Amino acid sequence: MSFWKKALTTAAMATALMANAAAAEDVKIAILVKALGIGFFEAAAKGAEEAAAELGDVEIIYTGPTSTTAEGQIEVINALIAQGVDAIAISANDPDAVSPALQKAMERGITVISWDSGVAKEGRLMHLNPSSSALIGNTIIKLAADHLPEGGDVAILSATSTSTNQNIWIEEATKVLPNYPGINLVATVYGDDLADKSYREAQGLIATYPDLKAIIAPTTVGILAASQAVTDAGKIGQINVTGLGLPSEMAGAVDSGATTSFAIWNPIDLGYAATMIAYNLNKGTATAEPGASIPMGRMGAAVLDENNEAAMSDPFTYDKSNIEQFKSIF
Amino acid sequence: MTAPANRLIPDRLQSPLTRALRSWEAVLVIVAIAVFVTNAFASPYFLNAWNLSDATFNFTEKAMIAFAMAMLIIAGEIDLSVASIIALVSTAMGLAIQAGAGVPLLVLIGLTSGLLCGAVNGFLVAGMGLPSIVVTIGTMSLFRGISFIVLGDQAFTGYPDGFDYFGQGYVWWVFSFELALFAVMAVVFWALLHRTNFGRAVYAIGNNATAAQFSGIRVARVRFILFLLTGLTSGIAAICLTSRLGSTRPSIATGFELEVVTMVVLGGVSILGGSGSILGVVLAAFIMGMVTFGFGLLNVPGIVMSIFLGLLLIGVIAVPRLLRGK
Incomplete structure (x- = not known):
């Protein structure tokens, strides 16, 4: 018994120490997608990494369930809450079903935004549409x-x-x-x-x-x-x-x-913009309220409407000049 | 032709302790401890009461169905329509809130519609003598199909205040309503399977239905009741899941049936019927929940998790057989 007590105490102390250490480190932004292994989202993750490199103090956690179910995403959300991430940027499998779990995340101080596929209004701070x-x-x-x-x-x-x-x-x-x-x-x-x-x-x-x-x-x-x-x-x-x-x-x-x-839409731009917005909202350099303008780095600024939704840009045009580059992405 | 090997008849039976140590449940306890300790060392966030509490939601609803499914599989039948029953029950409750139903009525509708679905399966299998795997593959499409017809790409939202308690409420401290219900149902099903005549009949049917019939067991009636039970537990799970999601969509609980069956098989219930225990299912539920959560904490991609669970399933089944030299 005493061995287990010791082991547990040690682990608990390690928990406390590592939690403190993490707090001083990077802003942890989770890019939570509909399911892993989809080219579109892999490309979005590349964009997120690009934003992270530009910002410097950001760690990207690219994650998602195996199949595109709301229940699977909720399991991932619970795991992200438990890790104490700073922000979650989600492309939701179901706008309503993930909302209670995301509300819990926000209650625990996590910045939650949705992008691509939105979440019901009460489950996120803002939603970034790829376009309007x-x-x-x-x-x-x-x-x-x-x-x-x-x-x-x-x-x-x-x-x-x-x-x-x-x-x-x-x-x-x-x-x-x-x-x-x-x-x-x-x-x-x-x-x-x-x-x-x-x-x-x-x-x-x-x-x-x-x-x-x-x-x-x-x-x-x-x-x-x-x-x-x-x-x-x-x-x-x-x-x-x-x-x-x-x-x-x-x-x-x-x-x-x-x-x-x-x-x-260009998924790279989308992942990039979502990361920029999550970062700015988390750092308090912008607030999510109707009419607010949130900087998105090279993508300009996202202007929120009365539902706290914003459109990123015109759809991206693909032709002979760039199809070779993108056809392997999605 | 080789002569048959000499058979040794032991002088005395194994002592209860030896039997317990060599049981499937013992293997599962060891696996559970291993998973728990590994998780605790692998992630600094694992040993936290609230985090562990959140993790229980990964398995509670599925485990509720797994109890009834375990009894059904022990009796040599299977119900693959459970996830679709959840979808249909959730849709029925969604229709009820459109009509202005309150929380008690919603619960009543959830339980009755679950029972009704179970009765349909039960009638087709026990009443008409059709094979359960075929029947429930059919009703799997049927029940979810009805839900799709009602909802299309829409969702029911706006469940009344108080309904969220079933899937999001806490009985005491970190112990959620779902976890408490899971515990109560574990005890009820343990008693039903291991301490009643009905439970003995379930084993008897699973080992030899014909012999059971000639022993005076009303096989068809037992089978019918078992399908009612999977329907009822699916109804209960549907109430919890709908409450936790706060909404209904026809895609709700997609793929739950295989996870439930996995849980039952991992719990040591023979897929051929005739043996298994509720304790095993409880342990398997914890193991699956902890593995999912632990991997989630490490941000391991879901597909790796599936591979691990598959290996665990094969491993837990194969290792004891290898050890016994069979």
Whole structure:
């Protein structure tokens, strides 16, 4: 028995000593992602490391569950609380389910922000969106318009007709259409984010609208299927496919010319910006309140709206010049 | 053809102490201590009452189901629909709050809908004689599917004040309600399995259902009750988990069924039925919870954790067999 008592006391003392030592060290920022092993988040972690190197006194803990479950993330949150990290920047698997655990983290003095996939308002100080619906809506039209100096017919290939995100983006896109004279939106079709259905819908567009100049797909499944349909129909050069896509999946389409350029958030920038914000909020150099402006290093500043949400930037454009660099990342 | 080896009949049976020392539970106690001590030395944050208390949430809900699952597996059946029952029960409670139900009614709905799900499984297996693995793979999709139809990509939130106690409340100091409930259920299930006729019947069915039938045990009824129990404990777990998450989504508790079965098998319950104990399941729950938490403290990636748990599972099962020379 006395051995165990000794061992326990020693361990307890070590705990106290090491806890003190840690306090004087770096700001520990946990980048908590939906699941480990996803290229997008690995890239975000690179961005976080870049921010840490720039700030100097930051230690990044890149972590996440094995599968994308809220329960798994809560287990990780509990472990992070126990380690006494200074800040948690989370991309949540569920906006509501992780909220109680994050509230507990904040009660214990941890700075909590969400990025990419947000957390309910009471579970975080602020949320960093990679972009805003208005910026995305504008970008997808601009990408098509940039390669159509004389204007022309364009069509949208979306996910499902009930996809909240896509519907908002399309709504924003239609709002900015008058700014692009000559661009004529002829149809919006839904491929339900299924590869085969999206492919058939794209084929339908090509057949129905002989003057079609561009297909805009604000979904990674749709843009890939559309570029395949355009390639198979031998319409490369006549119809430009654009929208939101993943560099790894779109590299082939960019090479063949079916897609001139497309956009998506840059995960490196996102991880970088989230780390900068977490650091500034933790150090007290900025506060999370509506209207506040939080510095994000090279990404400028995040301006919070009434829900303490901010948009990082325009979606990042990928084309022949940078696709090689990003296709191995995500 | 070789002659059969001589069989030695021992002069006397092993003493209770020797038997206890050579039991599966003894192996688990050693593993548990090893995990605990390793964690304590590996991370300075492990030996902290509140941290350990937080860590118990990693296993309490799953362990509640594991008690009933252990009895079911001992009887030679299995229920893979438990995680989906959680999803359906949680959805039912979510619908109830939309209708303005209070906390007592929510709990009642949780328990009854869990029992109902169990009754469906029980009827199909015990009543119609279908194999449990097939039935519960079916109801696994069915129950969660209903939840998906109701909720889609939406969530139920806004559970009433007081409901958060089940998953976030503390009975005394660092002892959470979930941990207390886990302890009470461990005792209840221990008594049920090891101290009642019903428990004896469960072992009998698991060893030889036909013989049990001819011994006057009402096999179908016992099986039906066992499915009711996994349904009920899944309902209880659903109440705790929903309360802890403060919300319902159709993806709630995804993958819990395999973790529950792992816990039961690690606890020494034979997957072929006929043997096992509640104490083993309790120890396995602690081991799995402590391993998950300890690795989490060291920020070990989850996949390494899964590999370790897999090796632990194989190791704990293989080592005693090797030692016994079987």
